[in-house]
């Protein structure tokens with residue numbers, strides 16, 4: 060998960076009082092089939108091994124583009140499971156292929172591999188051994204889950220209908236790994252029908268959060284170029300005007316404050332969420348002059364696609380109305396990534412499947428779009444319909460808060476068990492559907 064701002068809005072103490080705790084995903088109404096019951100037992104059997112792998116990866120994090128050791132470990136694990144393994148796709152990517160005994164669909168399970176250039180406090184015994192690098196986004200957890208699903212499903216190889224591709228993708232934080240894999244021919248080597256993946260996050264352990272369509276806001280970084288004769292102060296006043304004209308939020312709410320994302324009344328889990336209709340913009344723009352040009356730059360997060368095309372015309376209007384028509388050189392986006400968009404049919408079907416097998420409490424409906432975060436999984440979704448889930452990683456009672464990219468990011472490792480069980484069952488179900 061790429062975080063787009065460098066300032067960290069850290070949830071710490073207050074979050075522990077306003078979140079509801081997740082529930083065990085084997086609650087009432089659950090109707091697991093025979094294979095789901097074996098998946099549960101097999102997951103429990105390998106759980107400690109997966110914890111060891113996750114901790115080893117946590118102790119030995121590697122930055123985007125440098126995932127050499129990580130690649131070796133993943134590839135070896137998949138080879139040991141008897142999968143066909145391809146490490147010549149792109150960078151340090153690994154693709155493991157599990158071909159079932161019967162014909163059927165082709166499904167990708169994607170995990171990302173890279174760590175962050177951070178040196179934050181990390182209150183665990185298995186801290187990073189590499190100074191300035193740490194798994195502060197939870198990709199170590201994603202890899203453990205990906206390997207776990209591969210191991211569990213490999214035990215059912217003969218009875219599986221179709222093929223599962225385990226795609227381990229490097230360079231997510233820099234937002235270039237998915238694109239790199241696609242450009243280097245991933246989809247000429249494999250031809251999947253559907254793609255799935257997840258991100259561990261600050262919601263409660265035991266909960267899976269998902270929604271059809273946009274999971275995050277559309278993110279842009281806008282650059283306005285003016286003639287240098289516009290002074291720094293005048294440009295600042297102009298950026299204030301742009302901000303006050305464009306920024307939009309439910310009255311009295313603060314969607315820019317990430318602490319509210321998991322609040323039970325206004326967070327993304329509430330139908331009355333403040334996260335479904337907003338435009339968040341940096342209040343103070345980056346303002347600098349170079350040669351004959353003054354630059355104004357700011358991040359923008361917009362929930363509604365239909366509003367996105369109006370942003371630049373609106374900014375232009377404010378500039379012209381402020382008397383700077385002659386001084387305006389250009390307005391453009393210097394960062395304009397797509398956002399994660401879940402296929403509606405597959406999302407609804409996945410929710411039904413997970414609820415049937417693991418009970419009505421396992422999936423929490425997401426009503427909003429989180430600002431600041433994005434995932435280059437979106438590039439895969441442009442090619443293959445897919446679903447991206449948020450997997451709860453916090454345990455508020457224990458003070459474990461899985462706020463990605465924040466100091467003291469910690470994960471309740473039970474989420475690995477939940478991820479392996481739930482998504483092994485989901486993949487099996489999807490393979491059998493025509």
Ligand SMILES: [Zn+2]
Pocket residue numbers: 060061062195196232463464
């Ligand atoms: Zn991240």
Ligand SMILES: [Zn+2]
Pocket residue numbers: 060061196197198231258463
């Ligand atoms: Zn991430």
